[in-house]
Amino acid sequence: MPPDTGKRVLLDASGVRRALRRMASQIAERHPGEGDLALVGIRTNGIYIAQRLAKEIEAIEGLRLETGIIDVTLYRDDISRGRPHPLVKRTEIPFPVDDRKIILVDDVLFTGRTTRAALDALMDFGRPALVELAVLVDRGHRELPIRADYVGLEVSTSRDESVIVRMEEAEGADEVLLVGPGWKGES
């Protein structure tokens, strides 16, 4: 049987917008008026999502939260397996994390390994008072005991499918797709 080449749109642009707004209000509800809350996005899409969440929260609370960027490459558990190491980009956390409340932000939560790496990276910068996790899509199949505190969309997938998140900042439009293993992209 040929591999599934199909694609399904999980969220379109307005779906992404609504999901982010919902997540932002949940964060604001749980941390009312907490200006020392900070959002740290995991490269690459996590950065854009963190900035959008900060903007939404600002709209609700009137508070501009600090944001940072984390590159988890150096903390991954799957490098050095006979293929070239992924390129490393900068980590930028322009504030002390000691005793701060931090929300890690990523686009997709899958096995949980990226989150684990991001937690390790974050701990190397200090000792936060609290760390929570916000993801746009939770697609299941966890391999580690990790769960998200804020989820834009929960979707059940099979392991060989892929979730593709496109953000306006990088690709011109917001979109979340679920595609089969044989999907070759769009021409």
Add this chain to the structure above:
Amino acid sequence: MSEVAWQKGWWRKDLLSIKELSREEIQMILDTADSFKEISTRDIKKVPTLRGKTVITLFYEPSTRTRTSFEIAAKRLSADTINISVSTSSVVKGETLLDTALNLQAMEPDIIVLRHSAAGAPDMLARALKASVINAGDGFREHPTQALLDMMTVREKKGSLEGLLLAIVGDIAHSRVARSNIYGFKKMGARVRVVGPGTLIPRGIESLGVEVFHDLREGIRGADVVMALRIQRERLEGAFFPSEREYARFFGLSLDVLREMAPNALIMHPGPMNRGVEITPDVADGPGSVILEQVTNGVAVRMAVLYLLAGGTRGEDLH
């Protein structure tokens, strides 16, 4: 996290010379080094990336600076480091380099950083070993990580190397730093001049695409970067130039001479410096000097190289 990053990447097992690298490969190392620089500014200056990897620094020539820089770089990546210093006298009569190599291989290191007084020694080692080999300076031939940190420093200050004019001043003939920088800066689009007395400029160096000057003022006129090389007085005085005094007078960098350079030009030196010979103290410590930045960037560049090579293709993965 995007999988796109896996597509491109570093495939070499060894870093032996700048000559063998493409512009893209140099760019990749410099970009990676830029990212690594931040780690050294953290409170906890360590990432777990090379946990369980063994890095051996094998130095047949004394060099505290380069060895320490590699060692710090490896430790900040959580690799285990072992330093071996071999005196050159025992090399000549003792075991061959190949014997040494095979003995090391038996200990299953992942990366060997080699400094050797004989050109080509890293290539011999690389051919014989499964481990990655980094050339930390071989004879007069190349010192690739030095050139990479020099390029990183200039790129940081100038944004790009494209179209810049670099003047390398001093003992070009016996300098691996000069060779690596000539190859590197040329590949990155800079123009390169070499300046020095006729005895210290190798015959036919124009074939590397550089311009030759025997007059310091003329040679550094309009230069964006001036790099002074260390003068090894013990070796050169009397034979290659009459006296240190005369060298300093005609080829030493002084504030007066440096007026010839382009505005905001950078002064570099690979160290260790002979203040008062190839460079006067007021120049070394002056406004254009980036000599200490070079040292800082050395750690970042070496972290980048260690990181990339640890993911490079091992012998057994070659089809």
Add this chain to the structure above:
Amino acid sequence: MRICIRGGRVVDPSQGLDGPAEIWIKGGQIEAICRAGAPVGGCQRDAQIIEAKDFLIVPGLVDMHVHLRDPGYEYKETILTGAEAAVAGGVTSVACMPNTDPPMDHGAVVEYVLRKAKEAALAKVYPIGAISRGLKGEALSEIGELKASGVVAISDDGRPVTNALVMRRAMEYAKGFGLPVISHCEEPTLSARGSMNEGEVSLELGLRGIPSVAEEAMVARDILLAEWTGCHVHIAHVSTAGSVRLIRDAKRRGVKVTAEVTPHHLVLTHDAVRSWDTDTKVNPPLRSREDVEALQEALRDGTIDVIATDHAPHARVDKEVEYELAAFGISGLETLVGLTLMLVERGVLDLSQWVTKVSLNPARILGIKGGTLTPGSPADLTIIDTNTSWKVDPANFRSKGKNTPFKGWILKGRVVYTLVDGRVVYKAGI
């Protein structure tokens, strides 16, 4: 019993011969050569027949520049292994250099070498005596006694005679004994500590260079001394275009100068060093493309008289080290035929010129028998299959020296028989 070699193409420039012919050997000497169609025809029944159909038959090769390393460096080569390598390479006579330990600067060592060569009973071995005692370039060795013991020339090869007065005296003295002086031309203050040719490759590799002028300065000096003394000087292993010019001019003036070139200097350039293969390290060093072209031209126009291997066998420990520390030298006897026939194939030389350079001329320069198949001369000959290609695998070398930069090369032209004094001393496994 007679031997009859039939069916082959015989090339012998000493008698202007090139064509099908039968060769008759009796009592270790050439008895007769019967050109095809001549009436003698047909081998007699009592003769041993060597079928040489489609093969090339030439006077046995004479290699006038070989290091046999024995006595003193038997781990690199012995007279036996060197002689085995020679005949496997089609070489029936070798002249061996005196840089042994002890050096061949007195009669006893010469006699030792000759005795060992006789025991080996393969190639003929002609010792070359030392110019100076201990090869030190100071006091003259006992050149008369050396001559009486059997040396055919004198040389301090491996080391230049740096003192011009010593060289002058050596020439004056040797001339009286009728010995040519073979000069290793290298001005050591200019080549000091270099490991390869000085040029764009040494620049790139960061290796100290040996400039061509280091050789040429001494070639010029020795030509002038030869002219002054009237002695025959033979310039060993010429490697540069400048040396070629000096020798060409000298010959034009009538100076008694002859010269040789090695196969490796004729086919390799300094680009080969980029491999960092220490087997490319040789003295004089591999030079530039322009030098190689000048050497080939000099061979063609007669400026260079001889191709000699400068066979310099080394053990692995001498070569498996850093390039700058590695020993100089190439093990050359077993690739001589293949490499130089390549020059014939490329039209640098014709076959007759080739035989002249590898057999006739060196025999004449040394004043030894050989280099010819005229009746009455020793039956030293080499039979070559010029159509078969083979791959150079040092593991198959008879020489102890496996140090060749030609490993893996495919060479055309394979020695099938080597005869010395009418005896088959080498026969290729078929």
